[in-house]
Amino acid sequence: MTKIHPVLDPLPAFWSRDKDDFHEHRTTAELPAEADIVVIGAGYAGTSVAWHLAHDAEDGTPARSIVMLEARGVCEGATGRNGGHMRPDYYGHIPHYIERDGLEAAVELAEFEISHVQALKKFIAKEKIDCDFVLARSVDVWSNDEAAAKAKATYDAMLQHDLDYMDDVYFHHGPDAEAISGVKGAKAVASFTAGMMWPSKFITHLLKSLTSQGLLNLQTFTPVDTVTGSEASGFVVQTARGPVRAKTIIYANNAYVAGLLPEYRNAVIPCKGICTHIKVPDGKTPPHLPNSYIERSEENVLSYLIPRPDGSIVVGGSSRLFSPFREQWYDNVDDTTLIEASKTYYDGYMQRTFAGWEESGAYVDKAWTGVMGYSFDSNAHIGAVPGKPGQYILAGFNGHGMPLIWLGGKGLAKMINPGSPISESGIPYLLRTSQRRLDRANDSAAEFGDIIGDGSLRPTSRS
Template identity: 45%
Template sequence: MAQYPVPNSTLSFWRTEPHDFDNHRTTVELPAEVDIVIIGAGYAGASIAYHLLEKSKESGKNLFWRQEKLVLVPQEEMVSSESGKDLNVMTQVIFPGGHLKPDPYYRAAGEITRKTLPQVFILTICKGALRKHGRDAAEEVSSFEQRHVKAIKELVEKENIECDFVVTRATDVCLYEDIRKELKSGLEALTAAKISSAAEVHYSDGRTAEGISGVKGAKGCFTYTAGHVWPYKLVLSLLSKVVSRGVNLQTHTPVKSVNSTNDQRRRWSVETDRGSVKASKVIYATNAYTSTLLPGFKKKIIPVRGICSRIVPTKAHAPFLSNSYILRLSPMEYDYLIPRSDGSIVVGGARRDYFRDLDQWYDNIDDSKLIEPAKNYFDGYMQRHFRGWEDSGAYTDKVWTGIMGYSSDGFPFVGDVPGKPGAYVCAGFSGHGMPQIFLSGKAIAEMVLDDKKAEEVDLPRLYRASQARLDAKGEVTLDAWRAMAGNSMQAKL
């Protein structure tokens, strides 16, 4: 059954300052035909449009000086869903809490198998990827994410984007011994292989870890350069800039299907509730909802519902947190948080209270409701975990849900859609899109404008969309759930 974003999504903190482009149509009617249609106007769609414009300007082609050249078609208003994870792809943008956290040692692993520990669903332990894919593939994955911090910093400065962007340190805290050992072992494997990002990581254990992190009961912690941002402001600023340079943005325009035509020049017909648009090339920046328009991605990009909150201290003496955090509480439970300049904290996760109940989150697109078992999880969170917050009076100001797009093998699908010439995909970021999407969008732009293959652009080989990946067996999210929850719900699958 086709899956579309639900109406009346829970309202996230990031939408407390709505942008005019929440509801925007550059032209009253859809253009009859264009060169390029981007389906999805969230972080992925906006990044792709921005890079298309930048690249065309650099090449002197000036492809987009007229609105009939490129159309951005969101499925709903720019702010629906928790982070906004709908066919406008706000999914990866707003729910994850604005955490621009490269993965210097986990996702370099890449491969998750049933033989590994349940943690790998969360960590993607580096030793596995290093073992299966080799050093070069591991280097590509880790360095690609690491470069996003600099890339976003340069973007914000170049375009004068006001989005509260901060370069900081990520503090990755282990609250149980097994994961500390596993992470440290993985870091040592990458260091031995001379993976560049591993040199960036500082490790501490014992009392030193608790002192550095400020987290009660820390068994170990890893710190490295990261950033955080107001994601909604970043994406909407990008959209306003591309529209001012000639891109046609059409909100509230659900795409029902994309069909091939007999026209060699305009080979695709994008069918919407408001009519059709013929295009030479189509880009799917649709994340969790990709399989609605590309059935071949069914079970390859799966909607996953998550929950997030904003916590506010009521007393001035609450310690100010300068770093962003990951707290690893058990093999399948972790939380992430970023501090805000106003002293509030954005915290997401809460898997402890709902992960075993598969129906609460897996293949669930209903972000109009909270995840009931977890809705009170964040109450008293800072007091429980952080030293000095016991008398802060911190309370949960807001809780929301949103839909992420988890890929079957833990890596996004970026590049040509197999078997569909002139069609491209940029989706499946598994709740980790902030340090993956922007430069993936740049790779897509280069492929589209220069007719290059994924192998010819700056893109990790493990990201490349391929028929082999679509045909591959296994689904890491379910594998991890089975390892943790057992076989009690197998009949439902």
Template identity: 40%
Template sequence: MARPYPVPDATIPYWRTELHELDSHRSTAELPQKQDIVIIGAGFAGAALARYLLEDSPSGKPSITILEAREACSGATGRNGGHLRPDLFVSLAARMQEQGLKTANSVAVFEVANEKAVAALVAEENIACDLQQVTTADTFVDQAEAAKIKKLWDVMVRLDCPTLKGVTCYGPEDAERVTGVKDAKIAFTYPAHTLWPYKLVMHILAGAVRRGVNLQTHTPVYEVSNTPDGEGYWTLSTSRGVIKARKVVFATNAYTSGLLPEYDDAIYPARGTVCRVVPKTPVDVKLGSCAVEIRSPASVDCYYGARPDGSLVIGGAKTMFEDRKNLWHRNYDDSTLIEPAVPYFPIWPGKALAGWEGNTVELDRVWTGIMGYSADDTPHIGPVSSKPGLYICAGFNGHGMPNVLLCAKGLAMMIRDGCPFSQTGVPACYETGAERLRKISKRNAAPVINRARADIFLKHSYGS
């Protein structure tokens, strides 16, 4: 099996139609020979890491180079659905089943903190990235699945789940009216944001470059040495020669195992498809953002975000290709489309959204993105085991926007200040390590025969 690696001639997302001056920037004609820190990846994680590594550094400003295989912010962040959407209930319920109430709560609260941190950064620096506060929803149209999620809701409202205070549940009498989703049987609404992700990241990246970070785009890294040299430097082999660094950060998300094979079981690429549709006649949508679920508690068919110009950015179309795993599972080709999804997008608004019936919808643009799926549904943050000086910030499950900023801040504290993971504010379950990788590999190797998750009702009674 070929290792995951960014491919040439990627599809062009809507977010990359107004390119920043640093999109294909190289700060110097040649690569620096030695650096204190090299960050691999110039997406949200790489840009945010550079920002925080420069803050209040106790030993003076470190020398930092960012290496990017293609253009800046050309990976997952520049190809997503344009949401800043912490999951306050549905993923909380799924994680609660898998990892327990305490862990689920810590992740949900952390995502809310990330959303607030991004919004505060945008306001403080007046970042022109179309950030809009919206009401979002998780909506179920299948009666049986709606009944399942309602049972989960009834259990969880009796527990100590801080983020549920921000969620409103609407039953069959009100769900369609509130969300505008046809035949909605139940819906959960809560506050979120939409934005232009590329513009946010490029603003952060530009700030880092102004402060001395050396950005090198179109410089793929082919290999990182297995050990540091006698002076403590790791050697990175690139398309443009060798660069050495005392510390290396893998902000490589879906492509992580291409350079760190020990993460092959833990983080793998998964293709997704997103589009922008423009109605011929302007149509109002009830909500600024919405996801239509196909299974309880956490499986989305399509989701949309409303743009200020009246268009919709729609992602998913999962029902059209989910059973054809070769089209998405461990597939890292974003130069081609998931073809079964393409004809589904223009007809989906008319089928799913009230008021869109019979309206001609132009498919303005459709693109592919490569997500970094984590085998245990949790990002990997922290030092790479047995390789002192190597760090990872990856595996965001297509849910990086409400996670990355504070993960990067926490990891920067570890790299810059020697801060222990427990004091970074990052959820404990995000910490990477040898034991976690071992458990993932062991689980992956086990026979998948009637593998069942513990039922929430066995763990939490109505009287809790």
């Protein structure tokens, strides 16, 4: 069994280039002896639930102390290592969920994801957060004939459900796909509304606000070893720097959650991915690229891409290339190294993929890896940990956390603040953690490597 704890010296990601001293922030020099709530993880998940716990409490709710423990620096896990792409699922995995779980549950999840785009747009504007947020079209491209025909069939099938949100989707299958998308050899193209942002700037802004207002005690470089005790007696969170006693525990450490909750060992598996930053040589102007992309090559290698305001590109993916080499990515928490099978894939990527980039001189400026938490049934786990009162989880995002976590954290805070049942939290049914979901993962042989929908690596068993 792989040790499921973060390594302390990961490859530096592009997003961390502007980090300041707050990256290593400790609100107090000494670890607090106790807290009402301990949040484990200082990424998107932990920050979201902490923000909503602090700001969404109803009048009359007693003030509670919140301590956040992070094994590395601020936002140095998957959130600070992703593609910056807030892209909800309109039709990628939704047809699978319709078939498996029914139309109502699948649509509830799709609408939850889609609602993140406007919710975050409004929140970022309200809080005046400088995180390079851009509202744009996300362009889907298929350059393989068979895959393009299948995408058209999926789109047509989705239209039969008469879903309002599909009105935002544009789809074209035919010879104009290349001109519409700007991708060489495109056979089909679709687009819908999505967002792009600098994730670690967003998270850092929120954590600075929470700590400066005295609403959060943040302790970086404080890995958690164990959590013992009960809600009745109180929990003891043992860290490398000593213990913290708490009444409530929130596990927001995604890929590493099974290191502290072994019952999730088969439900959330750590898996590596790769991402790069591409720029053109100094003195050159990059071709204009206003949209974000999911691009599938003729060989069905999928890449996700966002353009930066400065004209550079953040692009990653290529899972089809490395999925056969399981030791390089599956159950692997070593983000100090690149994935050997795809580490050179993005050399010359813009030139061979996008019209007008042939003479750009675009090159890979930085490449890095990140460790994501992939769930057995392809859905995140949010809610009360089964059989452990006072403990909650927000993890297992399948490399798709950007349109899940913000409102997922809000719903989890609603469960904890006034004690609302999960049915009133706004958390979609498919994302609610449960003993049933854990039993299914533990009773089955979860084999990853099936590439479906948006190209994410999913369990081949979807029952």
